[in-house]
Amino acid sequence: MAKNKNNQAIWSTRIKKKQSSFFQKVGGSINIDKRLYKEDIAGSIVHVEMLFRQKIISFKIKNKIIFGLKKIEKQILKNKFIFNEEYEDIHMNIEKKLFEIIGEEAGYIHTARSRNDQVITDLKIWMKSSTKEINSKLDQIIKTILKIAEKNIETVMPGFTHLKNAQPVSLAHYFLAHIEMFKRDKQRFINNFNSLNESPLGVAALTGTSFNIDRNYTAKKLGFDHPSHNSIDTVSDRDFVLDFLFCISVCSMHISRVAEELIIWSSDGFNIVHLSDKIVTGSSIMPQKKNPDLLEYLRGKTGSTFGNLFSMLTILKSLPLSYFKDMQDDKEIVFQSFDTIINCLKIFDEILKNISPNKKKMFELADSGFITATDLADYLVKNHSMSFRKAYEKTSLIVNYAEKKKKKLRELKIEELKKIEPKLTEEVLKVFDLKYSIKSKKSYGGTSFENIKRMIMKHKKEKC
Numbered sequence: 001m002a003k004n005k006n007n008q009a010i011w012s013t014r015i016k017k018k019q020s021s022f023f024q025k026v027g028g029s030i031n032i033d034k035r036l037y038k039e040d041i042a043g044s045i046v047h048v049e050m051l052f053r054q055k056i057i058s059f060k061i062k063n064k065i066i067f068g069l070k071k072i073e074k075q076i077l078k079n080k081f082i083f084n085e086e087y088e089d090i091h092m093n094i095e096k097k098l099f100e101i102i103g104e105e106a107g108y109i110h111t112a113r114s115r116n117d118q119v120i121t122d123l124k125i126w127m128k129s130s131t132k133e134i135n136s137k138l139d140q141i142i143k144t145i146l147k148i149a150e151k152n153i154e155t156v157m158p159g160f161t162h163l164k165n166a167q168p169v170s171l172a173h174y175f176l177a178h179i180e181m182f183k184r185d186k187q188r189f190i191n192n193f194n195s196l197n198e199s200p201l202g203v204a205a206l207t208g209t210s211f212n213i214d215r216n217y218t219a220k221k222l223g224f225d226h227p228s229h230n231s232i233d234t235v236s237d238r239d240f241v242l243d244f245l246f247c248i249s250v251c252s253m254h255i256s257r258v259a260e261e262l263i264i265w266s267s268d269g270f271n272i273v274h275l276s277d278k279i280v281t282g283s284s285i286m287p288q289k290k291n292p293d294l295l296e297y298l299r300g301k302t303g304s305t306f307g308n309l310f311s312m313l314t315i316l317k318s319l320p321l322s323y324f325k326d327m328q329d330d331k332e333i334v335f336q337s338f339d340t341i342i343n344c345l346k347i348f349d350e351i352l353k354n355i356s357p358n359k360k361k362m363f364e365l366a367d368s369g370f371i372t373a374t375d376l377a378d379y380l381v382k383n384h385s386m387s388f389r390k391a392y393e394k395t396s397l398i399v400n401y402a403e404k405k406k407k408k409l410r411e412l413k414i415e416e417l418k419k420i421e422p423k424l425t426e427e428v429l430k431v432f433d434l435k436y437s438i439k440s441k442k443s444y445g446g447t448s449f450e451n452i453k454r455m456i457m458k459h460k461k462e463k464c
Protein backbone atom coordinates (compact mmCIF):
# COMPACT_ATOMS: atom_id res chain seq x y z
CA MET A 1 0.00 0.00 0.00
CA ALA A 2 1.37 3.41 -0.94
CA LYS A 3 2.42 5.41 2.08
CA ASN A 4 0.28 8.42 2.77
CA LYS A 5 2.58 11.38 2.90
CA ASN A 6 0.74 13.03 5.63
CA ASN A 7 2.13 16.50 5.38
CA GLN A 8 1.48 16.71 1.65
CA ALA A 9 -1.55 17.19 -0.50
CA ILE A 10 -3.51 14.00 -1.34
CA TRP A 11 -2.54 14.50 -4.99
CA SER A 12 1.19 15.13 -4.40
CA THR A 13 2.24 11.97 -6.30
CA ARG A 14 0.60 13.31 -9.43
CA ILE A 15 1.12 17.02 -8.99
CA LYS A 16 4.79 17.34 -8.21
CA LYS A 17 5.13 21.02 -7.47
CA LYS A 18 3.73 22.41 -4.26
CA GLN A 19 1.30 25.29 -4.54
CA SER A 20 2.45 28.57 -3.10
CA SER A 21 0.93 29.32 0.25
CA PHE A 22 -0.86 32.24 -1.39
CA PHE A 23 -2.54 29.92 -3.91
CA GLN A 24 -3.41 27.51 -1.14
CA LYS A 25 -5.02 30.33 0.74
CA VAL A 26 -7.12 31.60 -2.14
CA GLY A 27 -8.18 28.13 -3.27
CA GLY A 28 -8.97 26.87 0.19
CA SER A 29 -12.22 27.12 2.04
CA ILE A 30 -11.28 25.69 5.42
CA ASN A 31 -11.87 28.93 7.27
CA ILE A 32 -15.43 28.91 6.00
CA ASP A 33 -16.42 25.25 5.82
CA LYS A 34 -14.92 24.19 9.14
CA ARG A 35 -18.37 25.11 10.33
CA LEU A 36 -19.56 21.87 8.73
CA TYR A 37 -17.34 19.59 10.81
CA LYS A 38 -20.20 17.93 12.73
CA GLU A 39 -22.17 17.16 9.60
CA ASP A 40 -19.03 15.96 7.83
CA ILE A 41 -18.14 13.54 10.61
CA ALA A 42 -21.74 12.28 10.89
CA GLY A 43 -21.78 11.67 7.13
CA SER A 44 -18.45 9.86 7.22
CA ILE A 45 -19.51 7.59 10.09
CA VAL A 46 -22.68 6.53 8.27
CA HIS A 47 -20.70 6.10 5.06
CA VAL A 48 -18.19 3.68 6.60
CA GLU A 49 -20.96 1.81 8.43
CA MET A 50 -22.57 1.26 5.05
CA LEU A 51 -19.25 0.22 3.47
CA PHE A 52 -18.92 -2.43 6.17
CA ARG A 53 -22.54 -3.67 5.82
CA GLN A 54 -21.94 -4.01 2.09
CA LYS A 55 -18.72 -5.94 2.78
CA ILE A 56 -16.60 -3.28 1.11
CA ILE A 57 -14.44 -2.68 4.20
CA SER A 58 -13.74 -4.90 7.20
CA PHE A 59 -15.26 -4.67 10.66
CA LYS A 60 -11.89 -3.71 12.12
CA ILE A 61 -11.27 -0.89 9.67
CA LYS A 62 -14.76 0.46 10.11
CA ASN A 63 -14.32 0.57 13.88
CA LYS A 64 -10.92 2.18 13.65
CA ILE A 65 -12.21 4.88 11.34
CA ILE A 66 -15.21 5.61 13.56
CA PHE A 67 -12.97 5.74 16.61
CA GLY A 68 -10.70 8.24 14.85
CA LEU A 69 -13.59 10.36 13.64
CA LYS A 70 -15.09 10.59 17.11
CA LYS A 71 -11.74 11.59 18.51
CA ILE A 72 -11.47 14.33 15.88
CA GLU A 73 -14.94 15.59 16.77
CA LYS A 74 -13.96 15.85 20.41
CA GLN A 75 -10.76 17.69 19.53
CA ILE A 76 -12.67 20.20 17.43
CA LEU A 77 -15.27 20.68 20.16
CA LYS A 78 -12.52 21.36 22.69
CA ASN A 79 -10.80 23.78 20.30
CA LYS A 80 -7.80 21.46 20.18
CA PHE A 81 -7.93 20.82 16.46
CA ILE A 82 -5.67 22.90 14.29
CA PHE A 83 -7.32 23.61 10.95
CA ASN A 84 -4.63 23.63 8.32
CA GLU A 85 -4.90 25.82 5.24
CA GLU A 86 -2.62 23.43 3.36
CA TYR A 87 -5.46 20.90 3.29
CA GLU A 88 -7.95 23.09 1.51
CA ASP A 89 -11.24 22.24 3.15
CA ILE A 90 -12.94 20.52 6.06
CA HIS A 91 -13.09 17.14 4.27
CA MET A 92 -9.36 17.04 3.65
CA ASN A 93 -8.53 18.37 7.10
CA ILE A 94 -10.50 15.60 8.75
CA GLU A 95 -9.13 12.92 6.45
CA LYS A 96 -5.56 14.06 7.08
CA LYS A 97 -6.11 14.06 10.82
CA LEU A 98 -7.59 10.58 10.59
CA PHE A 99 -4.33 9.36 9.03
CA GLU A 100 -2.47 10.94 11.92
CA ILE A 101 -4.67 9.20 14.49
CA ILE A 102 -5.28 5.72 13.04
CA GLY A 103 -2.62 5.41 10.35
CA GLU A 104 -2.86 3.98 6.84
CA GLU A 105 -6.31 2.43 7.30
CA ALA A 106 -7.74 5.94 7.18
CA GLY A 107 -7.22 5.58 3.44
CA TYR A 108 -10.37 3.43 3.21
CA ILE A 109 -12.70 6.24 4.25
CA HIS A 110 -12.92 7.79 0.81
CA THR A 111 -13.96 4.56 -0.93
CA ALA A 112 -17.01 5.13 -3.16
CA ARG A 113 -17.40 8.81 -2.50
CA SER A 114 -15.98 12.12 -3.59
CA ARG A 115 -15.80 15.50 -1.96
CA ASN A 116 -18.38 16.51 -4.55
CA ASP A 117 -21.14 14.44 -2.95
CA GLN A 118 -19.66 14.81 0.52
CA VAL A 119 -19.84 18.59 0.59
CA ILE A 120 -23.47 18.84 -0.48
CA THR A 121 -24.47 16.09 1.92
CA ASP A 122 -22.92 18.14 4.72
CA LEU A 123 -24.50 21.35 3.51
CA LYS A 124 -27.97 19.83 3.18
CA ILE A 125 -27.83 18.38 6.70
CA TRP A 126 -26.67 21.75 8.01
CA MET A 127 -29.37 23.58 6.09
CA LYS A 128 -32.12 21.39 7.50
CA SER A 129 -31.21 22.17 11.08
CA SER A 130 -30.58 25.83 10.28
CA THR A 131 -34.01 26.07 8.69
CA LYS A 132 -35.50 24.80 11.94
CA GLU A 133 -33.52 27.40 13.86
CA ILE A 134 -34.84 30.19 11.64
CA ASN A 135 -38.39 28.93 11.97
CA SER A 136 -38.22 28.76 15.73
CA LYS A 137 -37.07 32.40 15.75
CA LEU A 138 -40.03 33.22 13.49
CA ASP A 139 -42.32 31.44 15.97
CA GLN A 140 -40.98 33.69 18.70
CA ILE A 141 -41.67 36.77 16.62
CA ILE A 142 -45.19 35.64 15.83
CA LYS A 143 -45.80 35.19 19.57
CA THR A 144 -44.49 38.68 20.32
CA ILE A 145 -46.66 40.22 17.61
CA LEU A 146 -49.68 38.31 18.87
CA LYS A 147 -49.19 39.87 22.30
CA ILE A 148 -49.09 43.36 20.78
CA ALA A 149 -52.23 42.59 18.79
CA GLU A 150 -54.08 41.31 21.86
CA LYS A 151 -53.37 44.54 23.71
CA ASN A 152 -54.48 46.73 20.81
CA ILE A 153 -57.71 45.31 19.50
CA GLU A 154 -59.53 48.60 20.05
CA THR A 155 -56.61 50.89 19.23
CA VAL A 156 -57.75 52.98 16.29
CA MET A 157 -55.30 54.00 13.62
CA PRO A 158 -55.47 55.23 10.05
CA GLY A 159 -55.03 52.46 7.53
CA PHE A 160 -52.84 53.81 4.75
CA THR A 161 -52.59 53.32 1.04
CA HIS A 162 -49.85 55.34 -0.66
CA LEU A 163 -49.06 56.41 2.92
CA LYS A 164 -52.15 58.62 2.77
CA ASN A 165 -55.04 58.12 5.19
CA ALA A 166 -57.32 55.54 3.62
CA GLN A 167 -59.77 53.97 6.06
CA PRO A 168 -59.75 53.47 9.83
CA VAL A 169 -58.37 50.15 11.07
CA SER A 170 -57.52 48.53 14.35
CA LEU A 171 -53.80 48.53 15.17
CA ALA A 172 -54.19 44.84 16.01
CA HIS A 173 -55.33 44.19 12.46
CA TYR A 174 -52.15 45.82 11.20
CA PHE A 175 -49.99 43.60 13.37
CA LEU A 176 -51.97 40.50 12.42
CA ALA A 177 -51.06 41.34 8.83
CA HIS A 178 -47.43 40.97 9.85
CA ILE A 179 -48.19 37.56 11.31
CA GLU A 180 -49.52 36.44 7.93
CA MET A 181 -46.24 37.54 6.32
CA PHE A 182 -44.08 35.69 8.82
CA LYS A 183 -46.23 32.57 8.63
CA ARG A 184 -45.73 32.55 4.88
CA ASP A 185 -42.00 32.85 5.48
CA LYS A 186 -42.11 29.79 7.72
CA GLN A 187 -44.01 27.83 5.11
CA ARG A 188 -41.60 28.94 2.40
CA PHE A 189 -38.69 27.52 4.39
CA ILE A 190 -40.61 24.29 5.05
CA ASN A 191 -41.33 23.88 1.34
CA ASN A 192 -37.58 23.52 0.74
CA PHE A 193 -37.50 20.31 2.69
CA ASN A 194 -38.54 18.39 -0.42
CA SER A 195 -35.18 18.98 -2.05
CA LEU A 196 -33.25 19.02 1.21
CA ASN A 197 -34.55 15.53 1.86
CA GLU A 198 -32.81 14.01 -1.16
CA SER A 199 -29.51 12.50 -0.13
CA PRO A 200 -26.54 13.24 -2.40
CA LEU A 201 -24.24 10.77 -0.67
CA GLY A 202 -22.91 8.03 -2.94
CA VAL A 203 -23.15 9.77 -6.30
CA ALA A 204 -19.37 10.20 -5.91
CA ALA A 205 -17.63 12.62 -8.30
CA LEU A 206 -20.41 12.60 -10.92
CA THR A 207 -21.11 9.10 -12.24
CA GLY A 208 -22.06 7.06 -9.21
CA THR A 209 -19.72 4.21 -8.28
CA SER A 210 -18.87 0.64 -9.24
CA PHE A 211 -18.87 -0.37 -5.56
CA ASN A 212 -21.99 -2.11 -4.36
CA ILE A 213 -23.06 0.70 -2.03
CA ASP A 214 -26.47 1.11 -0.37
CA ARG A 215 -27.59 4.69 -0.85
CA ASN A 216 -30.96 4.02 0.74
CA TYR A 217 -29.24 3.02 3.95
CA THR A 218 -27.06 6.14 4.14
CA ALA A 219 -30.00 8.35 3.17
CA LYS A 220 -32.21 7.00 5.96
CA LYS A 221 -29.44 7.00 8.56
CA LEU A 222 -28.64 10.64 7.86
CA GLY A 223 -32.27 11.71 8.08
CA PHE A 224 -32.98 12.08 4.36
CA ASP A 225 -36.11 10.60 2.75
CA HIS A 226 -34.40 8.97 -0.19
CA PRO A 227 -31.30 9.16 -2.38
CA SER A 228 -31.16 11.71 -5.21
CA HIS A 229 -31.99 10.32 -8.65
CA ASN A 230 -29.26 11.41 -11.04
CA SER A 231 -25.59 11.47 -10.14
CA ILE A 232 -24.63 14.25 -12.57
CA ASP A 233 -27.48 16.51 -11.53
CA THR A 234 -26.75 15.85 -7.87
CA VAL A 235 -23.22 17.23 -7.90
CA SER A 236 -24.19 20.11 -10.18
CA ASP A 237 -27.32 21.17 -8.35
CA ARG A 238 -27.33 24.15 -6.05
CA ASP A 239 -31.03 24.95 -6.43
CA PHE A 240 -31.52 24.13 -2.77
CA VAL A 241 -28.97 26.85 -1.97
CA LEU A 242 -30.85 29.36 -4.12
CA ASP A 243 -34.14 28.39 -2.48
CA PHE A 244 -32.67 28.90 0.96
CA LEU A 245 -31.19 32.27 -0.01
CA PHE A 246 -34.46 33.31 -1.59
CA CYS A 247 -36.41 32.41 1.56
CA ILE A 248 -33.96 34.42 3.64
CA SER A 249 -34.24 37.33 1.22
CA VAL A 250 -38.03 37.38 1.40
CA CYS A 251 -37.98 37.11 5.17
CA SER A 252 -35.49 39.96 5.47
CA MET A 253 -37.54 42.00 3.02
CA HIS A 254 -40.58 41.49 5.29
CA ILE A 255 -38.57 42.58 8.32
CA SER A 256 -37.35 45.57 6.37
CA ARG A 257 -40.88 46.62 5.46
CA VAL A 258 -41.99 46.54 9.08
CA ALA A 259 -38.80 48.37 10.08
CA GLU A 260 -39.45 51.08 7.51
CA GLU A 261 -43.00 51.38 8.75
CA LEU A 262 -41.85 51.80 12.34
CA ILE A 263 -39.24 54.34 11.27
CA ILE A 264 -41.99 56.38 9.62
CA TRP A 265 -44.44 55.91 12.48
CA SER A 266 -41.88 56.96 15.07
CA SER A 267 -40.63 59.96 13.07
CA ASP A 268 -41.38 63.42 14.44
CA GLY A 269 -43.86 64.03 11.62
CA PHE A 270 -45.99 61.00 12.46
CA ASN A 271 -45.11 60.31 16.10
CA ILE A 272 -47.71 57.54 16.42
CA VAL A 273 -45.29 54.99 17.86
CA HIS A 274 -42.81 55.40 20.67
CA LEU A 275 -39.47 53.55 20.65
CA SER A 276 -38.08 52.87 24.11
CA ASP A 277 -34.60 54.11 24.99
CA LYS A 278 -33.40 50.50 24.78
CA ILE A 279 -33.67 50.50 21.01
CA VAL A 280 -32.55 53.97 19.99
CA THR A 281 -29.15 55.62 19.59
CA GLY A 282 -28.01 59.17 20.16
CA SER A 283 -26.17 61.59 17.93
CA SER A 284 -22.58 62.72 18.41
CA ILE A 285 -23.49 66.36 17.82
CA MET A 286 -27.23 66.83 18.36
CA PRO A 287 -27.95 66.20 22.03
CA GLN A 288 -31.70 65.91 21.60
CA LYS A 289 -31.59 63.05 19.11
CA LYS A 290 -32.99 59.55 19.61
CA ASN A 291 -32.44 57.74 16.36
CA PRO A 292 -34.02 54.45 15.22
CA ASP A 293 -30.62 52.98 14.26
CA LEU A 294 -31.57 49.37 14.91
CA LEU A 295 -34.57 49.61 12.63
CA GLU A 296 -32.34 51.12 9.98
CA TYR A 297 -29.89 48.25 10.52
CA LEU A 298 -32.69 45.77 9.79
CA ARG A 299 -33.73 47.67 6.67
CA GLY A 300 -30.13 47.89 5.47
CA LYS A 301 -29.46 44.18 5.85
CA THR A 302 -31.64 43.41 2.86
CA GLY A 303 -28.66 44.74 0.92
CA SER A 304 -26.57 41.73 1.89
CA THR A 305 -29.32 39.08 1.80
CA PHE A 306 -30.49 40.14 -1.67
CA GLY A 307 -26.88 40.54 -2.76
CA ASN A 308 -26.04 37.02 -1.66
CA LEU A 309 -28.97 35.58 -3.61
CA PHE A 310 -27.77 37.41 -6.70
CA SER A 311 -24.16 36.31 -6.14
CA MET A 312 -25.23 32.69 -6.12
CA LEU A 313 -27.44 33.07 -9.20
CA THR A 314 -24.54 34.70 -10.99
CA ILE A 315 -22.06 32.02 -9.95
CA LEU A 316 -24.35 29.33 -11.33
CA LYS A 317 -25.59 30.94 -14.49
CA SER A 318 -22.81 29.86 -16.85
CA LEU A 319 -21.73 26.59 -15.32
CA PRO A 320 -22.10 23.55 -17.53
CA LEU A 321 -22.71 20.31 -15.63
CA SER A 322 -21.26 19.11 -13.29
CA TYR A 323 -18.95 20.23 -10.44
CA PHE A 324 -16.80 23.33 -10.65
CA LYS A 325 -14.74 25.13 -8.07
CA ASP A 326 -16.93 28.20 -8.61
CA MET A 327 -19.53 26.50 -6.46
CA GLN A 328 -17.25 26.41 -3.44
CA ASP A 329 -18.34 29.97 -2.65
CA ASP A 330 -21.86 28.78 -1.92
CA LYS A 331 -21.04 28.10 1.71
CA GLU A 332 -19.64 31.52 2.48
CA ILE A 333 -22.73 33.07 0.97
CA VAL A 334 -25.14 30.75 2.76
CA PHE A 335 -23.49 31.15 6.17
CA GLN A 336 -23.41 34.90 5.81
CA SER A 337 -27.10 35.10 4.91
CA PHE A 338 -28.02 32.70 7.68
CA ASP A 339 -26.07 34.65 10.32
CA THR A 340 -27.61 37.86 9.07
CA ILE A 341 -31.18 36.63 9.24
CA ILE A 342 -30.72 35.06 12.68
CA ASN A 343 -29.28 38.33 13.91
CA CYS A 344 -32.08 40.33 12.32
CA LEU A 345 -34.75 38.08 13.81
CA LYS A 346 -33.27 38.47 17.29
CA ILE A 347 -33.04 42.24 16.97
CA PHE A 348 -36.51 42.45 15.48
CA ASP A 349 -38.05 40.55 18.38
CA GLU A 350 -36.32 42.83 20.87
CA ILE A 351 -37.54 45.90 19.00
CA LEU A 352 -41.12 44.65 18.94
CA LYS A 353 -40.96 44.21 22.70
CA ASN A 354 -39.84 47.82 23.06
CA ILE A 355 -42.36 49.77 21.06
CA SER A 356 -45.60 51.29 22.24
CA PRO A 357 -48.34 52.97 20.26
CA ASN A 358 -49.04 56.61 20.94
CA LYS A 359 -52.78 55.91 21.00
CA LYS A 360 -53.88 59.53 21.29
CA LYS A 361 -51.83 60.62 18.29
CA MET A 362 -52.89 57.59 16.36
CA PHE A 363 -56.53 58.43 16.93
CA GLU A 364 -56.00 62.07 16.01
CA LEU A 365 -54.29 61.09 12.78
CA ALA A 366 -57.10 58.66 12.00
CA ASP A 367 -59.55 61.47 12.63
CA SER A 368 -58.12 63.50 9.76
CA GLY A 369 -58.02 63.25 6.00
CA PHE A 370 -61.75 62.55 5.52
CA ILE A 371 -60.98 58.94 6.37
CA THR A 372 -64.62 57.87 6.65
CA ALA A 373 -65.57 59.01 3.16
CA THR A 374 -65.88 55.42 1.92
CA ASP A 375 -68.22 54.66 4.83
CA LEU A 376 -70.44 57.49 3.67
CA ALA A 377 -70.47 56.18 0.11
CA ASP A 378 -71.34 52.67 1.36
CA TYR A 379 -74.15 54.17 3.47
CA LEU A 380 -75.66 55.91 0.46
CA VAL A 381 -75.62 52.67 -1.52
CA LYS A 382 -77.26 50.71 1.29
CA ASN A 383 -79.84 53.26 2.40
CA HIS A 384 -80.69 55.41 -0.59
CA SER A 385 -80.59 52.85 -3.39
CA MET A 386 -77.75 54.44 -5.30
CA SER A 387 -75.13 52.71 -7.42
CA PHE A 388 -71.70 52.80 -5.85
CA ARG A 389 -70.42 55.16 -8.55
CA LYS A 390 -73.26 57.59 -7.90
CA ALA A 391 -72.64 57.40 -4.15
CA TYR A 392 -68.90 57.90 -4.73
CA GLU A 393 -69.64 61.07 -6.69
CA LYS A 394 -72.02 62.46 -4.04
CA THR A 395 -69.45 61.72 -1.33
CA SER A 396 -66.73 63.47 -3.33
CA LEU A 397 -68.93 66.58 -3.42
CA ILE A 398 -69.38 66.36 0.33
CA VAL A 399 -65.61 65.95 0.86
CA ASN A 400 -64.93 68.94 -1.41
CA TYR A 401 -67.43 70.99 0.60
CA ALA A 402 -65.87 69.97 3.96
CA GLU A 403 -62.41 70.74 2.67
CA LYS A 404 -63.50 74.18 1.53
CA LYS A 405 -65.10 74.86 4.90
CA LYS A 406 -62.00 73.47 6.69
CA LYS A 407 -64.18 70.98 8.60
CA LYS A 408 -63.87 67.28 9.30
CA LEU A 409 -66.66 65.12 7.89
CA ARG A 410 -67.97 64.47 11.40
CA GLU A 411 -68.18 68.24 12.00
CA LEU A 412 -70.67 68.77 9.17
CA LYS A 413 -74.24 69.54 10.16
CA ILE A 414 -77.06 67.49 8.66
CA GLU A 415 -78.35 70.67 6.96
CA GLU A 416 -75.07 71.09 5.16
CA LEU A 417 -75.11 67.47 4.03
CA LYS A 418 -78.71 67.77 2.86
CA LYS A 419 -77.76 70.62 0.56
CA ILE A 420 -75.69 68.13 -1.42
CA GLU A 421 -77.88 65.05 -0.91
CA PRO A 422 -81.43 65.95 0.21
CA LYS A 423 -82.33 62.33 1.01
CA LEU A 424 -79.91 62.22 3.94
CA THR A 425 -81.21 62.19 7.52
CA GLU A 426 -79.54 62.55 10.96
CA GLU A 427 -78.93 58.82 10.94
CA VAL A 428 -76.06 59.23 8.48
CA LEU A 429 -73.87 60.99 11.05
CA LYS A 430 -73.00 57.66 12.72
CA VAL A 431 -70.86 56.66 9.72
CA PHE A 432 -68.32 59.32 10.57
CA ASP A 433 -67.47 57.59 13.83
CA LEU A 434 -64.12 55.82 13.50
CA LYS A 435 -65.01 52.82 15.65
CA TYR A 436 -68.34 52.45 13.86
CA SER A 437 -66.38 52.26 10.63
CA ILE A 438 -64.04 49.59 11.97
CA LYS A 439 -66.86 47.54 13.49
CA SER A 440 -68.67 47.50 10.17
CA LYS A 441 -65.83 45.72 8.31
CA LYS A 442 -67.16 42.28 9.13
CA SER A 443 -66.34 40.55 5.85
CA TYR A 444 -63.97 37.61 6.35
CA GLY A 445 -60.44 38.92 6.87
CA GLY A 446 -61.68 42.46 7.53
CA THR A 447 -60.71 44.74 10.41
CA SER A 448 -63.86 44.47 12.58
CA PHE A 449 -63.06 43.95 16.26
CA GLU A 450 -64.97 40.66 16.22
CA ASN A 451 -62.93 39.35 13.30
CA ILE A 452 -59.72 40.34 15.02
CA LYS A 453 -60.64 38.50 18.21
CA ARG A 454 -61.43 35.39 16.18
CA MET A 455 -58.13 35.65 14.29
CA ILE A 456 -56.14 36.02 17.49
CA MET A 457 -57.84 32.85 18.81
CA LYS A 458 -57.06 31.05 15.57
CA HIS A 459 -53.36 31.97 15.72
CA LYS A 460 -53.17 30.98 19.36
CA LYS A 461 -54.72 27.59 18.63
CA GLU A 462 -52.30 27.00 15.80
CA LYS A 463 -49.49 27.69 18.26
CA CYS A 464 -47.67 29.66 15.57
Ligand code: ARG
Nearest residue numbers: 029089115116119323327328
Ligand atom coordinates in the same frame (compact mmCIF):
# COMPACT_ATOMS: atom_id res chain seq x y z
N1 ARG B 1 -14.42 22.44 -0.86
C1 ARG B 1 -15.07 21.97 -2.05
C2 ARG B 1 -16.35 22.78 -2.29
O1 ARG B 1 -16.89 23.28 -1.36
C3 ARG B 1 -15.42 20.53 -1.94
C4 ARG B 1 -15.57 19.86 -3.25
C5 ARG B 1 -14.26 19.81 -3.95
N2 ARG B 1 -14.32 19.05 -5.14
C6 ARG B 1 -13.40 19.18 -6.11
N3 ARG B 1 -13.57 18.43 -7.13
N4 ARG B 1 -12.43 20.07 -6.05
O2 ARG B 1 -16.84 22.89 -3.37
